[in-house]
Amino acid sequence: MSTDKNKALLRRLFEEGLNQNKPSVFDELIAPDFVIHDSPLGMLRGPEGFRQLIETFRKAFPDIHVTFEQEFADGDYVIVHVHAVREPGTRGNAIIDIFKLENGKVVEHWDVIQPIPEKPANNNGMF
Helix, strand or coil: CCHHHHHHHHHHHHHHHHHCCCCHHHHHHEEEEEEECCCCCCCCEHHHHHHHHHHHHHHHCCCCEEEEEEEEEECCEEEEEEEEECCCCCCCEEEEEEEEEECCEEEEEEEEEEECCCCCCCCCCCC
């Protein structure tokens, strides 16, 4: 797939699957052998594993919302820089998500999460 199609697939995954709470999209976009490299829930695989991870977040934070700030693609890899707000009115987290795609499906995921500080050391901003 083209880098533009890969980026669009990731935007759809986040918008429908997380922001709109439509987990059926995971069956369409997540590969059966999908691997989450850093799951707080242990070894999760495939669409069901991703669904479990998102359901866990939504139970703890029913109003979670993710906004894309930047996205980059190189072949089968898409990197997104997102602002994730778990509860309205909070600062949230700056997250870098790295996804590997194959044949129009997400096959691997890594992330780096940084809480947005109350008093940043500089005025550069997180995004």
